[in-house]
Amino acid sequence: MFNYKIIIEYDGTNFVGWQRQDNGLSIQQLIEDSIYKLSNKKTIIFGAGRTDAGVHAKGQVASFKLDTHIDLDTIRDGLNHYLRPHPIAILSSEKTDDDFNARFSAKLRWYEYKLINRRPPLTLSNNRVWCVHKNINIQKMIDESKLFLGKHDLSAFRSINCQSKSAIRSINSFDIKQINDEINFIISAKSFLHSQVRIMVGTLVDLGLGKISQSISEIILLKKRELAGMTAPAYGLYLSKVDY
Secondary structure, X not given: OEEEEEEEEEOOOOOOEOOOEOOEOOHHHXXXXXXXXXXXXXXXXXXXXXXXXXXXXEEEEEEEEEOOOOOHHHHHHHHHHHHOOOOEEEEEEEEEOOOOOOOOOOOEEEEEEEEEEOOOOOOOOOOOOEEEOOOOOHHHHHHHHHHHOEEEEOHHHOOOOOOOOOOEEEEEEEEEEEEOOEEEEEEEXXXXXXXXXXXXXXXXXXXXXXXXXXXXXXXHHXXXXXXXXXXXXXXXXXXXXXXX
């Protein structure tokens, strides 16, 4: 068997998410269908991040196995051919070790959340970033974001649909960068709870808007979802890269 690793970029706006589902079109389904068209072999691909509906990716990683050898350029170009006109692109392909699995071998996942803080509505960036029209206290968000670092029970920061047995997660890094009216949240961890990044970002924005009085440390300690803030819209979130 030959084990292949691919790096994928996609616009998640019109998909039900990464994972194959019965209720709509997924990125996984389209790539698996394209592999079949290219190789005449059915296979299952494993993605590093199971991004939700509307979430984008700049560096999603997936792996799959075939019992035949295919040239790496042919995999990249062939899959891109069959994926058209869907907004999914295979950026690169490579052969990897037999025991490599894009999901289970991942050591660190990086997500980026893009926000614009301005009064006018969005035009060019619509469905790519979240626009908040009221003034946000950026420094307060930066200060509070540091309280996420380390290992915590993040029960207050997961959706009611989360199926993880444990809410304990370790946040490796959390940076907030501002350039003019653009605010980028860059977060890394080995794994995340369902909607965790979006709830963390939404809570920080609510803190920056003065809508929440408790600090992040208090919300973490009390473990109640209703004390945290809104779930930020999916369209501002990007899976940016995965470390192995």
